[in-house]
Amino acid sequence: MYDGWKIILGLIVFVIIVTLPFTMSIGKPYVQPKPSIDTPEIQKMEKKQCIEPKQYMREMHIKILYSWKDYATREGKRVYVASDGKQYDVSLQNTCMKCHSNKEKFCDECHNYVNVKPYCWDCHIEPKVGGVK
């Protein structure tokens, strides 16, 4: 192999870059996200369910919130009819955050985990730490 050291150097650089996800994780403990639903409002509920089934909320809450923004601020529609027929107020502050009053233990838990930075709190008032509005 002629000029072999250049090839080997290039391969070493390539391997270092490709294995970055593994090497960057060395020594860092694996923290699994555990969004907490332990709030006074949720404890009071008999059947602990959000406005839609859990799996649906996990996947689609972003779409629901985005459509709620348009319903409330553009169309003046203030009532959301869930798939099971129940009616809810279209309001982040008064519906979502009433039960999920623990933003840093519920919202942030997963959002930080997957590095998502929603801009809800650019306009809405961010709940204070401790869950009291």
Place this chain on the structure above:
Amino acid sequence: MPFRIPTTAGQQFSLPWIKYSKIDNPSTGWGVALRMFFEIAFFRSLFRNTKADILNGRLYVGSNKWLWIGALAFHYCFLIILVRHLRFFVGETPWCISLIDSIDSFWQIGLPMLYMTDIIIAAALLYLLGRRIFNPQVKYISLPSDYFPLFLILGIVATGILMRYFAKVDITSIKELTLGLVYLNPIVPKGLGSLFYIHLFLVSVLFAYFPFSKLMHMGGVFLSPTRNLANNNRMKRHVNPWDYPVKHRHYEEYENEFREKMKKAGIPVEKE
């Protein structure tokens, strides 16, 4: 290399008072490094792409930058998308990845916010595919190994876009799966849609296909002899490194061995 292969696009270095092209026809290692940089970062050779056409019975040759633009857009978007995915593979996303992410989505269109690279890579891929389908000359020389990576990457992009903007998937569970792989402790979380597994499968196919296909131009571009060798044929002597000592025999030795026999047969000899 026994000789440098100077496929040049500029004046060669000769006499000091003749201006020469330092990047396009380098005579030093640093010049080569610059040429390689421009080749890899900006596809400089492709920038010189031309197109010949016959108009009104006359042949015209003109510059044609569309392929260069399409290729550059595709490659950079692919790189940014690949790097962005690092947020699923490391526990805490480094700030530089977050920065790329926020620049990519800085128009703040929709929610989840639209990435510009998603639009551009889809457009670039469709252009590169359309070129092979609608341009007769390119169509003629296109092989299955040209179409396959295009369709494969289009499939990856399509499933990715579907997952992010339309069908929606449980992204937290996905990261649990990927981090499980990184920490060598694989788990399969429940509730992951088939779309995610299609995406994962296509990416795996791409990685498996990569080393055996034309996609190896990723590594091969570094090894292009017309790009990575300085044009110093007339300044330095380049000896073929795989030359070996050739076995040879002088006529003198031959004659010494067969002189008597040659004389008997009447063949003239140089020495008596």
